[in-house]
Amino acid sequence: MDNYPGxxxxxxxxxxxxxxxxxxxxxxAALTLCAAAATAWFATTADPEGAxxxxxxxxxxxxxxxYGLLIRPRLRADADGVHVRTLAGTDSAPWRAVHARLxxxxxxxxxxxxxxxxFDDVSDEPRLVVLGWLDLGADxxxxxxxxxxxxxx
Numbered sequence: 485m486d487n488y489p490g491x492x493x494x495x496x497x498x499x500x501x502x503x504x505x506x507x508x509x510x511x512x513a514a515l516t517l518c519a520a521a522a523t524a525w526f527a528t529t530a531d532p533e534g535a536x537x538x539x540x541x542x543x544x545x546x547x548x549x550x551y552g553l554l555i556r557p558r559l560r561a562d563a564d565g566v567h568v569r570t571l572a573g574t575d576s577a578p579w580r581a582v583h584a585r586l587x588x589x590x591x592x593x594x595x596x597x598x599x600x601x602x603f604d605d606v607s608d609e610p611r612l613v614v615l616g617w618l619d620l621g622a623d624x625x626x627x628x629x630x631x632x633x634x635x636x637x
Contacts, residue, residue, distance in 0.1 A: 512549035
């Protein structure tokens with residue numbers, strides 16, 4: 485894609501980094517803070533069961549938000565290949581060893597699409613990473629299109 489208006493310099497506007505949206509993580513952080521405040525308030529009143537339930541929710545919300553912050557960016561593609569970030573570190577593979585495809589499933593009457601990336605390295609056994617909209621912050625179909633554009637020929 486060439487959108488540069490002059491002197492023949494090309495600009496590639498396709499994305500190469502994907503991760504959870506900042507707005508969703510911000511909502512998660514705000515929800516965690518509100519739940520923590522409600523937990524503290526319920527703990528000072530005569531409702532220990534309510535405090536316990538809110539405390540569990542606060543911890544779950546904090547863990548989910550923290551996970552989203554730690555794995556950003558979740559997926560990155562560059563000239564070397566594809567890099568997927570996990571809690572254990574970054575899993576990388578060169579383009580020749582990357583096979584990406586879309587998988588659509590129907591659950592609870594709703595269709596969902598995920599991006600499956602298989603790393604086919606000869607040194608290890610094949611690894612499969614499944615990424616959804618929440619992981620990528622974008623439609624998996626659009627991400628696959630961008631990955632195909634970024635893949636060297």
